[in-house]
Amino acid sequence: MALVAALRRLAHVKLRDYSPRMAAVTSSVWLTGQRSFTSRTQCLRSDNKVTVNFINRDGEKITVKGSPGDSLLDIVINEDLDFDGFGACEGTLACSTCHLIFDEDVYKNLGPVTDEEMDMLDLAYGLTDTSRLGCQICLTKSMEGMVARVPESVADIRQSKDGSS
Amino acid sequence: MWKLYFFYGKNIKHTLLFQTSFVHVLIHDSVGMNGRGKAPFSSCRPKVCIVGSGPAGFYTAQHLIKARPDVDVDIYERLPVPFGLVRFGVAPDHPEVKNVINTFTQTAKHTCCSFYGNVTVGKDVSVGELQQAYHAVVLSYGAEGNRSMGVPGEDLAGVYSAKDFVGWYNGLPSCQELSPDLSCETAVILGQGNVALDVARILLSPIDILKKTDITQPALEALAESHVRRVLIVGRRGPVQIACTIKELREMVNLPDTRPEMVAADFEGVKDAVKDLPRPRKRLTELMLKTAMEIPGEKEQERRNNASRVWSFRFFRSPIEIMADPDNKRTAGIRLAVNKLEGSGDGARAVLTGEVEDVSCGLVISSIGYKSLPIDPSVPFDSSKAIVPNSMGRVQQAAGLYCSGWLKTGPTGVIATTMNNSFDTARSLVEDMDSGTLDISAAKPGSQSISGLLEKRGVKPVIFSDWEKIDSVEMSRGEAAGKPREKLLTVEEMLGH
Numbered sequence: 273m274a275l276v277a278a279l280r281r282l283a284h285v286k287l288r289d290y291s292p293r294m295a296a297v298t299s300s301v302w303l304t305g306q307r308s309f310t311s312r313t314q315c316l317r318s319d320n321k322v323t324v325n326f327i328n329r330d331g332e333k334i335t336v337k338g339s340p341g342d343s344l345l346d347i348v349i350n351e352d353l354d355f356d357g358f359g360a361c362e363g364t365l366a367c368s369t370c371h372l373i374f375d376e377d378v379y380k381n382l383g384p385v386t387d388e389e390m391d392m393l394d395l396a397y398g399l400t401d402t403s404r405l406g407c408q409i410c411l412t413k414s415m416e417g418m419v420a421r422v423p424e425s426v427a428d429i430r431q432s433k434d435g436s437s
Numbered sequence: 438m439w440k441l442y443f444f445y446g447k448n449i450k451h452t453l454l455f456q457t458s459f460v461h462v463l464i465h466d467s468v469g470m471n472g473r474g475k476a477p478f479s480s481c482r483p484k485v486c487i488v489g490s491g492p493a494g495f496y497t498a499q500h501l502i503k504a505r506p507d508v509d510v511d512i513y514e515r516l517p518v519p520f521g522l523v524r525f526g527v528a529p530d531h532p533e534v535k536n537v538i539n540t541f542t543q544t545a546k547h548t549c550c551s552f553y554g555n556v557t558v559g560k561d562v563s564v565g566e567l568q569q570a571y572h573a574v575v576l577s578y579g580a581e582g583n584r585s586m587g588v589p590g591e592d593l594a595g596v597y598s599a600k601d602f603v604g605w606y607n608g609l610p611s612c613q614e615l616s617p618d619l620s621c622e623t624a625v626i627l628g629q630g631n632v633a634l635d636v637a638r639i640l641l642s643p644i645d646i647l648k649k650t651d652i653t654q655p656a657l658e659a660l661a662e663s664h665v666r667r668v669l670i671v672g673r674r675g676p677v678q679i680a681c682t683i684k685e686l687r688e689m690v691n692l693p694d695t696r697p698e699m700v701a702a703d704f705e706g707v708k709d710a711v712k713d714l715p716r717p718r719k720r721l722t723e724l725m726l727k728t729a730m731e732i733p734g735e736k737e738q739e740r741r742n743n744a745s746r747v748w749s750f751r752f753f754r755s756p757i758e759i760m761a762d763p764d765n766k767r768t769a770g771i772r773l774a775v776n777k778l779e780g781s782g783d784g785a786r787a788v789l790t791g792e793v794e795d796v797s798c799g800l801v802i803s804s805i806g807y808k809s810l811p812i813d814p815s816v817p818f819d820s821s822k823a824i825v826p827n828s829m830g831r832v833q834q835a836a837g838l839y840c841s842g843w844l845k846t847g848p849t850g851v852i853a854t855t856m857n858n859s860f861d862t863a864r865s866l867v868e869d870m871d872s873g874t875l876d877i878s879a880a881k882p883g884s885q886s887i888s889g890l891l892e893k894r895g896v897k898p899v900i901f902s903d904w905e906k907i908d909s910v911e912m913s914r915g916e917a918a919g920k921p922r923e924k925l926l927t928v929e930e931m932l933g934h
């Protein structure tokens with residue numbers, strides 16, 4: 273039995289290996305195997321990490337590290353950050369669920385936006401002038417300490433509106 | 438461990454999450470073939486069933502399993518294959534959109550989740566029977582009908598609904614007989630939403646692009662022989678009200694071997710209106726204006742000159758009649774009423790001017806929207822809105838009954854929209870379990886009793902591992918044909934694997 277469970281976990285690691293951009297929607301049951309997998313790779317590459325702060329939908333700040341060259345979606349997945357539904361199309365610019373909001377000074381430092389990213393962003397909830405798609409932002413050293421906010425979903429917006437009125 | 442968890446309730450859920458799940462894995466692995474046997478404790482777990490395995494079904498299941506790891510979720514699906522419109526709606530040249538299937542597959546393989554395909558709720562089993570067997574039933578069976586134009590000539594050969602046309606090229610078993618006649622030069626598509634643009638793109642795409650997709654072989658062959666060179670995409674209102682989104686428009690603008698052909702007069706005054714529009718509408722309108730009005734650069738001009746196919750938007754036109762050829766058999770043209778707008782912005786209404794315009798065409802595809810249908814007389818249904826009346830996913834006046842997806846909201850919105858509204862429904866359901874509004878104290882038999890019923894009725898459900906066999910057959914057939922997948926086209930063939 274234990275062997276079966278172990279194999280099962282291995283299979284998950286493997287699956288993830290093939291599809292590194294697997295959406296960040298897994299529950300902890302699936303992630304048990306993945307955690308050890310990612311932490312091992314992290315040890316190997318921990319020399320030149322960049323710190324990123326995410327603010328989740330509950331307003332909590334989560335501080336994690338990523339490697340230069342990773343996209344912000346990669347970080348969310350590697351770190352098992354639990355943002356419901358984030359990254360549905362696995363970073364292929366086809367969903368806008370990886371929408372993140374930045375402060376203006378950070379936004380300016382994020383690099384150019386393509387028309388295709390803007391097109392997808394136009395479908396995002398709670399679009400702002402400093403919105404970007406997390407799967408399109410590549411981490412660089414100069415982004416050290418940046419803050420990225422995960423926007424509320426429609427339901428959240430509606431609920432908070434209901435609450436205030 | 439289960440009992441412990443059960444009595445302590447919600448507060449210690451998180452600390453026990455890992456252990457309970459792990460125990461469940463062990464129990465699960467020890468029983469039954471394909472991991473489908475039910476754990477010995479399973480009778481005291483809350484049981485939820487979901488009707489329909491499209492994005493709504495899977496996203497509802499995903500959130501439920503995450504928020505309440507003590508719940509068993511069973512998904513019943515009419516077809517032997519899962520994923521709803523992700524498989525049968527999303528255009529074959531949009532494979533990236535289908536990546537959501539990976540997440541759905543993880544959910545389906547979760548120890549708390551079971552998939553039962555080839556079960557039509559409302560026919561093989563009633564909603565009432567499901568409610569007997571489960572603590573809660575979530576209806577997420579989508580929108581399987583379509584709005585009709587209600588004009589004379591709608592039944593002529595050469596007139597199709599976009600729903601059937603899409604089902605045909607995407608391999609929906611019930612649409613394989615359609616074999617649309619593509620021997621005419623001009624096609625008219627009514628409606629200007631993203632489905633209309635999908636259909637236009639499939640009609641006009643170079644076959645070399647399509648043959649690398651999972652479009653069905655019969656559709657590929659028919660499209661290779663197609664004579665359609667000109668596609669008019671007709672809307673009842675103006676450019677500022679167009680329903681498609683910019684990504685899909687840009688794909689049309691960039692579609693190889695095609696050129697746009699617009700009527701400049703349709704864009705009168707649009708330029709002045711642009712500056713006040715919200716960003717998404719503004720960028721969409723600007724791209725349309727650029728395509729319609731600007732003189733293209735040399736390279737683009739050359740591309741347009743060499744293009745063998747044409748697409749165009751026609752605005753301010755409503756269908757009033759589809760005209761037949763002299764033998765009264767086939768579509769020969771369409772009569773359009775010329776409209777003007779009353780009001781402005783999104784809420785503007787089209788009103789008739791009294792003028793009409795005839796357009797010759799041999800193919801009319803009506804893409805004015807999908808429509809949900811009632812599946813069981815016991816379930817409340819609002820026929821004017823064609824949705825199940827609900828508040829936050831709780832079906833009105835029907836305790837224990839919930840809805841999500843297109844059935845809940847009406848047939849609009851992308852997968853991300855469906856995801857959010859399905860999470861929403863799952864939240865309502867979890868809230869009701871936590872608060873006791875939904876009584877989960879009595880044990881319910883869940884799939885055990887339904888399996889018995891189905892067996893008696895001669896219905897053999899397809900479980901997820903069966904689908905995985907179908908999946909691998911399709912993938913290997915696809916590989917042989919140089920495509921990502923070659924879909925099986927009949928239910929019989931699906932059941933044979």
Ligand SMILES: Cc1cc2nc3c(=O)[nH]c(=O)nc-3n(C[C@H](O)[C@H](O)[C@H](O)COP(=O)(O)OP(=O)(O)OC[C@H]3O[C@@H](n4cnc5c(N)ncnc54)[C@H](O)[C@@H]3O)c2cc1C
Nearest residue numbers: 489491492493515521522526527558578579842843851852
């Ligand atoms: C042609 C088309 C293309 C699209 N392309 C895109 C795109 O590129 N990107 C995007 O984001 N969105 C796209 N969408 C929108 C997206 O498909 C929907 O948002 C989403 O599929 C709605 O999910 P749903 O689960 O409510 O319905 P569906 O996906 O329709 O799922 C309903 C499921 O219920 C099953 N069912 C029906 N009746 C019964 C019954 N009686 N018993 C049991 N099961 C039943 C059906 O077989 C189906 O599997 C597209 C939609 C269409 C129509």
Ligand SMILES: NC(=O)c1ccc[n+]([C@@H]2O[C@H](COP(=O)([O-])OP(=O)(O)OC[C@H]3O[C@@H](n4cnc5c(N)ncnc54)[C@H](OP(=O)(O)O)[C@@H]3O)[C@@H](O)[C@H]2O)c1
Nearest residue numbers: 628629630631632633673680804805806807848849850851
């Ligand atoms: N690639 C993608 O992301 C993708 C692809 C396909 C579908 N989808 C999504 O799926 C949803 C459904 O798409 P859809 O194209 O079926 O619906 P839609 O976007 O609602 O478009 C429907 C079209 O039909 C017109 N229409 C409706 N009733 C009419 C009538 N009685 N007479 C004349 N015209 C009428 C509408 O015009 P009015 O505006 O005047 O009502 C509109 O142009 C949409 O939200 C769409 O974005 C997404």
Ligand code: FES
Nearest residue numbers: 361363367368407
């Ligand atoms: S993950 Fe889909 S657009 Fe970024």
